[in-house]
Amino acid sequence: MLALCCGCAGPGGGDGGRAPGPPTGVSAEAGSATSVHVMWNALSGVSAYEVYRGTVKVDDVPASAHMLDITRLTPATAYVFTVRARDDEGRLGPPSREVRATTPAAVAADHSAPTAPGGVTGRAAGSRAVQLSWTAATDDRKVVSYDILQGGVKIHGVGGAQTATVVTGLRPGTRYSFTVRARDAADNLSPAGAAVRLTTAPGDDGGRDTAPGNFRVTTHRADGAYYIDLAWVPPRVDGVVTEYQIQLDGQPATSLVWGGTPPRDKATHSFYAGREAGAGHRVRLRARLPDGTWGAFSAERAVTTGVQP
Structure with a gap:
């Protein structure tokens, strides 16, 4: 919905x-x-x-x-x-x-902690986000989850099958230190992997890597009116993107909020554009990220009602 x-x-x-x-x-x-x-x-x-x-x-x-x-x-x-x-x-x-x-089943008498995650790497994704990845830890039973720490404080957790994440809501031009540790079903914690130190980009670009990708705009006519059709790939961020803002001709036009399961691979939406053929418009959109901040805008596309690209 x-x-x-x-x-x-x-x-x-x-x-x-x-x-x-x-x-x-x-x-x-x-x-x-x-x-x-x-x-x-x-x-x-x-x-x-x-x-x-x-x-x-x-x-x-x-x-x-x-x-x-x-x-x-x-x-x-x-x-x-x-x-x-x-x-x-x-x-x-x-x-x-x-x-x-x-929750997984408990494992009796498990006192063996997982190994530390290895190969922790990362890169700044614009001014307000970083992307982290690591090599899977091993455990005599099973790694259930990973803790992501910033400056020694846990800020996030992901499932044991996941070896990458995106941390958002950061400050522009700021140096951060991140570590990752593994956890098993018995709550045994591994040592933290090697720290990765990253500096976000200066200025405030909204985090270009958080912009929707492959943004396309077309029009169609139905019941005597014209509609603008949008298609895009949701930004690859850790967590769920449930809201987008559409900007039409430089002004906020519509917000979309998914009440059901939001799309992860391809999203589409159509909205009313009037009854006039040949009307030109400029369209772009951005996502509200899981940390509540707005991501970067997509590329802006031009479209004319009644004219297909």
Whole structure:
């Protein structure tokens, strides 16, 4: 399901009289046999988040964070999680969509930690993001997850089958140090891999590598009116992109918010452009990244109603 809003502000932020909207981009990944890592998109205008396991609130998270490790869970058990946002007035928004994660089975008497991830490399992806990759760690049983640390503090977690991630929401022209460590089902932690030090690009380019790719624009006519048809490849960032902003002739025109499963490989959308043939327009779009910031704009395309390229 795709929700549309014209001239929208950012999703879910308080507007002075309404409760925040539901957090988007919520995901859950088992971190061990007794823990699950939950993440969500940051919202503007909120003071805190509440994270629920089923109907039970498990913790409050400050607005500056958009992740939580939920611990003391039962091995080999399926769990359901939701997140709610709270504003400065104490208004609590509706719950996010439910996400599910199943903890792996516990392994008896496992005291052997995984090896450290090797070959950690990275590169700056513009001024506000970096891309990290590493060689898989090994374990006598199985690596269940990886912790990503920034300056020694865990900022993210990914599944044990994943050996790359994108860290967003960084500051332009700033030097960072990242390390990666592996975790098994018994919560044994490996030593951290070698630190990789990266400096984001100066200025504020919005992170060019976060722009939608292969952006194409055409038009079609239906019921006496013309529509502009868009197709693009979502940016390759860690997490889920649920919202895009379309800019028409240099002005924000429409925001798209996916309420179901957002596309990962190819996205399309059509919107009304009027009844006049031969009308020229310039179109581009950008994605709201999982950390709540806007990515870079796509290339701008020119299109004329009734004329195919």
